[in-house]
Amino acid sequence: MVNDETELPEHVRRNRVLWDANAPEYVGPGERAWARNEPTWGIWGVPDAELCVFPEDLAGKDAIELGCGTAYISAWLARRGARVVGIDNSVVQLATARRLQREHGLELTLIHGNAERVPYPDASFDLAISEYGACLWADPHRWVPEAARIVRPGGALIFLVNSALLTLCMPEQDDLAASDRLLRPAFGMYRIEWLGDLGVEFHLSHGDWIRLLRRSGFEIEDLIEVQAPEAGTTRYPFVTSQWAHQWPSEEIWKARRRADQDTRRGQLVFAGPQCRRPAPCSA
Numbered sequence: 001m002v003n004d005e006t007e008l009p010e011h012v013r014r015n016r017v018l019w020d021a022n023a024p025e026y027v028g029p030g031e032r033a034w035a036r037n038e039p040t041w042g043i044w045g046v047p048d049a050e051l052c053v054f055p056e057d058l059a060g061k062d063a064i065e066l067g068c069g070t071a072y073i074s075a076w077l078a079r080r081g082a083r084v085v086g087i088d089n090s091v092v093q094l095a096t097a098r099r100l101q102r103e104h105g106l107e108l109t110l111i112h113g114n115a116e117r118v119p120y121p122d123a124s125f126d127l128a129i130s131e132y133g134a135c136l137w138a139d140p141h142r143w144v145p146e147a148a149r150i151v152r153p154g155g156a157l158i159f160l161v162n163s164a165l166l167t168l169c170m171p172e173q174d175d176l177a178a179s180d181r182l183l184r185p186a187f188g189m190y191r192i193e194w195l196g197d198l199g200v201e202f203h204l205s206h207g208d209w210i211r212l213l214r215r216s217g218f219e220i221e222d223l224i225e226v227q228a229p230e231a232g233t234t235r236y237p238f239v240t241s242q243w244a245h246q247w248p249s250e251e252i253w254k255a256r257r258r259a260d261q262d263t264r265r266g267q268l269v270f271a272g273p274q275c276r277r278p279a280p281c282s283a
């Protein structure tokens with residue numbers, strides 16, 4: 001495992017310092033998320049039953065959470081029968097995850113490392129998942145090809161990030177909410193450092209995500225634009241529910257690792273007709 005600080009890319013070293021410092025703020029939310037059995041997604045806590053993010057039948061599947069933080073998604077996956085690995089760049093976040101794992105009596109494999117270089121052989125997992133984790137804080141040109149390497153043909157990659165639209169509308173200052181003005185160019189969007197913030201984030205346009213995913217060996221199966229409830233609440237100051245009820249503040253990408261041959265037997269199935277998410281033009 002590459003954990004020698006001097007060998008880590010600059011953005012990974014900076015994000016490690018940031019997340020070791022941020023970790024105490026994530027203890028309470030992590031504890032509450034571990035205590036729930038029903039998954040919810042993103043900063044608005046939209047139930048999985050509405051978004052249909054989790055694949056069906058996780059029992060016996062190998063899953064990895066890339067940038068697991070306090071590892072509540074890993075916990076939800078493990079409770080559905082998956083064998084779960086969580087990798088995170090912050091030893092302090094992992095300390096919370098380890099304590100919660102003990103308290104809840106769940107077995108996860110938690111490793112300290114950079115999701116751009118996962119210490120597992122090729123084709124080790126049926127599912128790689130990330131919610132505001134490595135998918136936001138690691139370089140997509142490194143972590144996406146790495147996810148393609150470790151996910152089995154027919155396996156799934158699911159990740160949730162700030163929407164491209166929100167990223168264009170977010171003010172530089174940390175505590176100000178997005179308005180309906182575009183504040184930065186869409187073309188060339190990639191590495192973003194917010195004013196006065198130590199961290200380094202990565203945001204791509206939809207076209208750049210599509211090309212990177214396809215080039216890395218994934219086929220895109222869905223892009224879920226998350227709508228906030230009208231009176232939704234969040235502890236994050238960068239967007240209001242009025243904004244996020246009108247425009248997507250978050251997006252969830254679902255992709256499948258291309259199979260060289262037809263290996264559909266035993267692969268994860270995305271939620272099907274029982275999904276309650278309304279069709280775009282259900283008249």
Ligand SMILES: C[S@@+](CC[C@H](N)C(=O)[O-])C[C@H]1O[C@@H](n2cnc3c(N)ncnc32)[C@H](O)[C@@H]1O
Nearest residue numbers: 019067069088089090093114115132133137138
């Ligand atoms: C916002 S938390 C995501 C966890 C959780 N889903 C949440 O929303 O609280 C971001 C996590 O990504 C981790 N992270 C950032 N860069 C990473 C990298 N290159 N490899 C692995 N984890 C990384 C951070 O250490 C942090 O714990």
